[in-house]
Amino acid sequence: MHADTVNRKAEALAALASVPSEPGAPKPDPILVVDNVVRRFGGLTAVEVEHVEIQRGSITALIGPNGAGKTTFFNQLTGFDTADSGAWTFNGKPMNGVSAHQVARRGMVRTFQLTKALSKLTVMENMRLGAQKQRGENFFRALFSGLWQPQEDEITVRAEELLERFKLGAKRDDFAGSLSGGQRKLLEMARALMVGPELVMLDEPMAGVNPALTQSLLGHVKDLREQGMTVLFVEHDMDMVRDISDWVIVMAQGTVIAEGPPDTIMADARVIDAYLGAHHDAPLTTAEAEEQLHQAEAELEAEIEEKA
Amino acid sequence: MDWTLIFSRAVEAGIGTEAVIYALAAIGLNIHFGYTGLLNFGQAGFLAVGAYGVATTVATLGLPFWLGIVIGLAAAVLFALLLGIPTLRLRADYLAIVTIAAAEIVRLVVRSVALQGTFGGTDGLEAFSDDFYGMNIYSPGQYGIGPIAFDHRTLWVLTVGWILVAAACAVVYLVMKSPWGRVLKAIREDEDAVRSLGKNVFSYKMQALVFGGVIGSLAGFLFALSRAATQPDLFSTELTFFAYTVLILGGAARVFGPVLGAVIFWCLLILVKTGMEEAVNHQVITFITVNQVGSINYMLVGLGLVLLLIYRPQGILGDKREIALDAR
Numbered sequence: 042m043h044a045d046t047v048n049r050k051a052e053a054l055a056a057l058a059s060v061p062s063e064p065g066a067p068k069p070d071p072i073l074v075v076d077n078v079v080r081r082f083g084g085l086t087a088v089e090v091e092h093v094e095i096q097r098g099s100i101t102a103l104i105g106p107n108g109a110g111k112t113t114f115f116n117q118l119t120g121f122d123t124a125d126s127g128a129w130t131f132n133g134k135p136m137n138g139v140s141a142h143q144v145a146r147r148g149m150v151r152t153f154q155l156t157k158a159l160s161k162l163t164v165m166e167n168m169r170l171g172a173q174k175q176r177g178e179n180f181f182r183a184l185f186s187g188l189w190q191p192q193e194d195e196i197t198v199r200a201e202e203l204l205e206r207f208k209l210g211a212k213r214d215d216f217a218g219s220l221s222g223g224q225r226k227l228l229e230m231a232r233a234l235m236v237g238p239e240l241v242m243l244d245e246p247m248a249g250v251n252p253a254l255t256q257s258l259l260g261h262v263k264d265l266r267e268q269g270m271t272v273l274f275v276e277h278d279m280d281m282v283r284d285i286s287d288w289v290i291v292m293a294q295g296t297v298i299a300e301g302p303p304d305t306i307m308a309d310a311r312v313i314d315a316y317l318g319a320h321h322d323a324p325l326t327t328a329e330a331e332e333q334l335h336q337a338e339a340e341l342e343a344e345i346e347e348k349a
Numbered sequence: 350m351d352w353t354l355i356f357s358r359a360v361e362a363g364i365g366t367e368a369v370i371y372a373l374a375a376i377g378l379n380i381h382f383g384y385t386g387l388l389n390f391g392q393a394g395f396l397a398v399g400a401y402g403v404a405t406t407v408a409t410l411g412l413p414f415w416l417g418i419v420i421g422l423a424a425a426v427l428f429a430l431l432l433g434i435p436t437l438r439l440r441a442d443y444l445a446i447v448t449i450a451a452a453e454i455v456r457l458v459v460r461s462v463a464l465q466g467t468f469g470g471t472d473g474l475e476a477f478s479d480d481f482y483g484m485n486i487y488s489p490g491q492y493g494i495g496p497i498a499f500d501h502r503t504l505w506v507l508t509v510g511w512i513l514v515a516a517a518c519a520v521v522y523l524v525m526k527s528p529w530g531r532v533l534k535a536i537r538e539d540e541d542a543v544r545s546l547g548k549n550v551f552s553y554k555m556q557a558l559v560f561g562g563v564i565g566s567l568a569g570f571l572f573a574l575s576r577a578a579t580q581p582d583l584f585s586t587e588l589t590f591f592a593y594t595v596l597i598l599g600g601a602a603r604v605f606g607p608v609l610g611a612v613i614f615w616c617l618l619i620l621v622k623t624g625m626e627e628a629v630n631h632q633v634i635t636f637i638t639v640n641q642v643g644s645i646n647y648m649l650v651g652l653g654l655v656l657l658l659i660y661r662p663q664g665i666l667g668d669k670r671e672i673a674l675d676a677r
Contacts, residue, residue: 121541145547157542159535161671169528170535171546177528178548180556184523193528216670229542236547 049267053099053287054302060288062301062309065092072097072240072271073149078117078127080110087113089295090127095240100262100272102282102303105292106316107344111275112154114292115244119151120144131240146173150238154245154275158225160218164209167217167228168200169193171235200235207231207261223254230261241265243274247281249348259285283307291315350627357496358623363616366503366575369510370396371614373568374592375599375607376517380561382593383601384525385554386537387561388445391432392592394452395562397584398424399569401459401468404579407477409467414480418570425566428455429559437554449586460581473580481574506575513571514608517564522604524560533557534602594654600664602671609665617653622646 060066071094080088088110095101103111116122118129120141128137131149139147159167175196176182177189204210207227212220217228226246233241246262247255263285265272276282282289282303289306291299293315299306306312362368374392381389402421406412432451436444459468468474486508487501499507524530532553535543540550573579591614599610625642628634637645663669 119545121544140549141541141544142547142549145545150547151545153541153545157539157545159538159542161538162531162534166531166534170531170543170548173547175528178532180524180529180560183527183529184520186523186527189528232546 049098049269050263050287053096053266057096057099057288057302060096062299062305064297064300066094066300068094068096070097071095073118073129073131073273075118075129076127078114078129079125080113080117080122081125086295088117088124090114090292090297093290093297093300095271095273096288097271098266098269099287100266100274100285102286102289103273103275103292104277104279104282104289107340108294109292109315110295111292112244113295115151115242115275118144119149119242121151145236145238148237148239149242150233150236150240151242152226152229152233152244152246154248156222156225156229158217158220158228160216162217163214164204164217164220164228165197165200165213167232168204168235169196171232172196172199173236196235203231203234206264208257223250223258226250226258227254227261230258234265238270240271240273243272245275245277247276247278255281279307350631350633353496355620355623355627359616359620360497361499362619363612364507364511365499365615366506366510366571368611368615369507369514370568370572370575371592371595372514372608372611373510373517373571374565374588375595375611376514376521377561377563377565377568378589378592378596379601379603379607380521380533380557380564383596383603383606384530384537385533385557386441387437387554387558388441389448389558389561390445390586390589391448391450391452392565393584393586393588394448394455395425395428395565396569396572396588397452397455397459397581398428399566400573400579400584401455401474401569402566403570404474404477404573405467407480408469408474414477417477421566421570422563425562425569426559429562430555433555433558437551437558449589452584452586452589456581456584468581471581473578475578478574478577482577503575506571510571510575513567517567518604518608525604529553537602594650597654597662597664598657600666603664603666606664606666613665618646618650621649 056069060068073095075090075093077092078088078090079086103114105111113122117124117127118136120139120143124137128135130136131147134147136144136147136149159170162170175189176192182188201210201213204213207230209224209227209231212224217225220228230243230246243262246258250258259281262272262274286303289300289303290297291306291309291312298315299309299311301309374396377395378389378392381387399421402424403414403417406417406420407414428451432448436447458464460471461468462470482502482505485501485505487504489501491498491500492504493499525533532543532548536550536553544550572583595610595614596607597610598614599608600606622642625634625645626639629637629639629642657664663671
């Protein structure tokens, strides 16, 4: 198992070794290729991505300051919002205009920044819901439990395995609404796996999770790669990104400004500028410093309010 | 005061035609609102479509009774599709607005002067229920236990009605414990999450709307047949609101919630009404007249509903745990 772990990571890193650290760099085996995706809200261009490829079997992080358009970009790709223009392919098949549920069926499954546990369903029911091609989801077949019960039993076994893996086994009959924030994140990830995805898209999987659980969540994300899935995730926490990702894509003001291996990216001047402002190392007058301080505080407060 | 009269009237109402009709209407609403979270405020429209489907086919067009039933059911399905196609992609509150308007449109169309020849205007239609009563298995007379008694026509309506209620409950029970029902309940919680798991949310909401609407149209059939006549103003919005009261009283998202709610609602309504009438007639209550009893009765219904929502929002059969989670 351990040797295998090293292999998958090594494989991903080896495949990405020869890729230049430039925005829009072509990858040897892309699972997702995005071209010229644009989304405007009135006068504001929220997303304008020229070209991005996601390497199959890797963990790719999508980072960027608040309002960079990461989540909007996610929404375009997964059919939760309609792009104004652009095209993208998943496994070589065009995906624009495909509705959200079709995207999921084709193997591209997402989670949400604000966790969407189905509170009044039990943890087990949440899990079962993720399974695809259920015979009992047809109204007329639903009337005859003999037609779907055997499949339901198989689904339950699979769900139990996943719940054990995510340490939620003891919670299987609790309402999802009674779980803690971190457990809901785990449940959402486990539920997404019930779909049997090829590409897992996690929107801020670590947001609002206590540090103790963060490590376990990180382990689960790495685990996805070991099982042959591709992971694309949005994150704020740089340390986390450095720890688990094979490749990092940086967005700012709707566009991809840089991409590359985590260590290269952390040192990239464009990235530091995007996060800290272009003149963060230039000498300041006292007045300017004061003003920037106020601005930063205001932004922080806005962020806190947004989260609350 | 005649206590026997008061209690026998109350029991008769609790198992009588109104209770059956409201039970069926609320079972339909339970599928919409209780399980799927669709805020349908136009259930009266589904009843009207069912009632006028059968009445128009038989009384106006002179076609057979059973064809009328089929047309009534088909009309309910069509009504659900018409409502759902433009609104189910929108937020839940839009559905509430559109359904309340659509139900009113149905009522105004069937009472319009221009279509009086077809739907009978404000007088409505009659003479379409002979075939139904022709199938009556009871011979003419009064049937009952002690002071509680129904004539053979009412008893026939009640027999058919309670069989329909039982059948509807059985179907709801079966589908709601299946994966199909699980998808509906999940949609009620968060439809984006359900989309992200590869389910066609629009299709499921439409199926729920049709299913609940068809059960509503069964209530419409019984409404028309029990009176052997149908008038447009029977299907005003207050019918929908009473059905919601029944549903919330019994407990939403529970198979027997609407049935229990309907029985208790009508039992209490008539108990209080007859009780007040008797009290006024026997000078126990002197400050109101018999004519005012009806209005006061409905005020008490409103008060009761308010108290219910404050102290027992989950209804009689509901699960407190499920409600508490909303107060996160």
